[in-house]
Amino acid sequence: MSISKFAFPTPISFGAGARRLVGPHLLEQGLKRPLIVTDRALSQLPVLSEFMSHLAGLQVAVFNGVFGNPTCAQVMAGAAAFKAHQADSVIAFGGGAALDVGKVVALMAVHEGDVLEYVWDHPQVRTIVNPLPYVVALPTTSGTGSEVGRSSVVSENDNHHKRTVFSPKILARAVFADPELTLGLPPAVTAATGMDALTHNIESYLSPAYHPLCDGIALEGLRIGARALATAVNEPGNLQARADMMMSSMMGAIAFQKDLGSVHACAHALGAVCDMHHGLANALMIDTVLAWNHEAVPAKFDELAHVVGAAGGGTAFVGWLKDLKARIGITGGLAARGVTLDLLPQLVPLAATDFTGGTNPRPATEADYERLFKAAM
Known part of the structure; x- marks a missing residue:
């Protein structure tokens, strides 16, 4: 290389x-x-x-x-x-x-x-x-x-x-x-950080802000990361997969100057209340939040599905994410990581006031965030 x-x-x-x-x-x-x-x-x-x-x-x-x-x-x-x-x-x-x-x-x-x-x-x-x-x-x-x-x-x-x-x-x-x-990253760290990179690309693309340059970067960053993450996790010495994930990560960070969304709002709350690793928090919330977001921007979900090769249109993209998480060892929900319902009074207000939620494609209230956290348990 x-x-x-x-x-x-x-x-x-x-x-x-x-x-x-x-x-x-x-x-x-x-x-x-x-x-x-x-x-x-x-x-x-x-x-x-x-x-x-x-x-x-x-x-x-x-x-x-x-x-x-x-x-x-x-x-x-x-x-x-x-x-x-x-x-x-x-x-x-x-x-x-x-x-x-x-x-x-x-x-x-x-x-x-x-x-x-x-x-x-x-x-x-x-x-x-x-x-x-x-x-x-x-x-x-x-x-x-x-x-x-x-x-x-x-x-x-x-x-x-x-x-x-x-x-x-x-x-x-x-x-x-x-x-x-x-190359020395353990599989669990590779998986969690890789999901952080994918989340940046996905949420920046779904943001309603106008920034076509970032949209292009986000879609290509997702395409590169989607093909590489499972390989990077399961073949830790695969230098090409590691390079692809590093590029996907950089592209996601460039793209998210366009802004992010409610996956990050929830992840920031989980980091503050539970001291959870940020990438893992994104991974645990992403399919739940995106399934809820789909009705707001179905055409964008169709494009995401196309980029990762998920047959069946936009709803297939969320299924693809769930399958990817399973392939890289991220299974179970928030409850499996010690998050309990009695933490919702702390989590919900933090998520609802987090600045990243302001550019979610579907406006979210405190009641919405409560339902999302419960669904991700």
Whole structure:
């Protein structure tokens, strides 16, 4: 597999071995003191030390304080680590959490206040006024596509409500998308993150917002991911399938600047209340929510079915999703993951007020969300 280079708008080096280009790239930019932002578990694995072996000539420090659904406190600790190292750049290395934190570590390293003051819906949101340190991103999962995203999602420290910093200014300056970094992912993680990528492509296409460019990207991202996910899960060493999922993930993140929908609204609530992995939460909700959405945009469901090769029109698409989940080992519903009916008073209001639900193709009330959660049990 050769390395391809393109920009959309971030310069992207894509292909096996792309990670080896990071050190020379930073040196070419005149940068010498990067801070690697990564998650706690990943920092203990050989994949990080192997990557660092390609950073000759750089004075590198590691911040590995990312874990779970990342919180504002993790961001502020990373910014403190950046300052302590007198860093001049950030290498965001990991899954969606580490990439999201890495981008806003760069933000808070050069701005005052708390990261919550920069979330898009803060009543007195602060403006990003200072140039951010140079950020490069290397995804080690294929799900969020945060490496090419202009947003970062972090949770409040106490209640774990997810909040979003959104600005083109936090885009990574360069992306090194190396599918070899995903070869060690366990099947369950590959399945959950892969369903996150597919959900981004699907929900962005179904959004009623007008953005034909994103529609085209979303459909192709779904086509690529649909053919690759089961292979990536069941043949973990299949590099082509891993590369296809990494591409599908990036395309989903580019497409969802058009917005998302109620699958994500439910998933965000599950993450806040149950600390559930975001990709798994999407996977557990997607067929239930989409079956409910079908009547609002049946022609779009026909197109989704066509893209994945599901015979029988739009209603067949939901059946295809259920079958795919079974093939990749995601079986059972919310109840099998410890979600109980007594959590509905917490889940429902969070989902109903989540910003992603505002562009669901079918407007959803609190009563609708209650029925959807119950149906997904």
